[in-house]
Amino acid sequence: MTAHNPFAAPAADLSLPQNAESVLKPRSVWVMQFVAGLIVLGNTAGFALSIYGLTSYAGSGVADIWVRLAWGLCIVLALLLMLWQLPKRSRIGRNIGLAMIAFLAYGAISSRHGVSSPSIFFTAGQWSATVFLVMILAYWAYAFAFSKKARRYFSVTGND
DSSP states (O other), X not given: OOOOOTTSOOOOOXXXXXXXXXXXXXXXXXXXXXXXXXXXXXXXXXXXXXXHHHTTOOSTTHHHHHHHHHHHHHHHHHHHHHHHHGGGTOHHHHHHHHHHHHHHHHHHHTSOTTSSOSSHHHHHHHHHHHHHHHHHHHHHXXXXXXXXXXXXXXXXXXXX
């Protein structure tokens, strides 16, 4: 008579696929590439307009603008690295994608709720929309990096 052992390892299929072509790219990775591409295009257009606008500045606030441009350039370069590494199924692309989702969630949470709202109902609506958006971003992070499809996609390297 065999007793049930609650500490036994689960019977999971841990075998890796043989080749990268047999594993399709999850939708969450496609969405990540699309959103990151839009952010890169928007920031690049913003850089062009900011640099064009710098020609008219001769004041002391120019150094602050250059710091903001350098910070934005670092973000664009990180997103371009992510866009380059995601088709290769690299962990670098996965980690930068998770960081991007975390920054989007941080931006949603740290926005100024209720500062100029005429009543408490507007503030409650803003907070409920924020909670809903953060829940969507949390699901996206799970589907992008931790779901079964994502783990299978990132477990096979594209350089085989």
